[in-house]
Amino acid sequence: MHAHTNHRDKRIIPLRHKSHNILVLIVTIFSLCMPSLSHGKQETAGKILVLYYSNTGNTRAVCDALREKLGADIVEIKDLKNNPGKLTMKTKLEKPLVMDTEIEPKTVDMSTYSSVIVGSPIWMGGLSPAIRKFAALNTFAKKKVVIVTTTNASEKDELKEKNKAIVRAAKGDVVGYYQVMAMEEKNGTKVERNKDQIIEDARKLLPGIQKAFQ
Ligand SMILES: Cc1cc2nc3c(=O)[nH]c(=O)nc-3n(C[C@H](O)[C@H](O)[C@H](O)COP(=O)(O)O)c2cc1C
Secondary structure, three states, rough: OHHHHHHHHHHHHHHHHHHHHHHHHHHHHHHHHHHHHHHHHHHOOOOEEEEEOOOOOHHHHHHHHHHHHEEEEEEEEOOOOOOOOOOOOOOOOOOOOOOOOOOOOOOOOOOEEEEEEEEEEOOEEEEEEEHHHHHHHHOOOOOOOEEEEEEEOOHHHHHHHHHHHHHHHHOOEEEEEEEEEOEEEEEEEEEEOOOHHHHHHHHHHHHHHHHEEE
């Protein structure tokens, strides 16, 4: 009986060693893999927030594509007073825009983010009223900010500067400004670009944005 127990012990002890070694191996592999996985997803220092307003979905498509590739969080700002619908080169605005609009959410806790992408359509040459209002009610202090706009026509440099000034007035450190075209010229006429083309363009911005946030 005694000899039998001894015999069993001898077999159990090496087995315990074995399972312990396997456990150590698994933990080591995991800890080695995890940082490289997260590094591959978000090659910037700190977390990124994508904050956007969109009326007809172009800016949403751009921001969603960026969020996905950057592993960022995303917040949509809603405009409670303007709903102009689609405005092309030929259509006219039916109601005047409410520039001092109301938004939802009014504030966003950005304390855990080091970098913010602000997405907005261009309305009458500038950032949308919703994004202007957000900048008036919030601070981007200590945040690197990249502005991404969607527009029908290419933005003039002086208008871009005015848009940057809006974010700078909210203490944001503007490290990039990109625009994605919602329309393009084909055989002399302006035509709408489809969402896939818009998303493709958004993805091309990624290296520049990642570099700006480093
Ligand atoms: C009220 C309004 C004003 C606009 N003003 C301009 C403009 O000044 N310049 C321009 O290139 N596009 C202008 N557009 C077109 C939008 O910028 C463009 O369609 C944008 O991609 C819409 O983004 P969204 O789908 O995210 O709302 C305007 C659109 C609206 C509704």
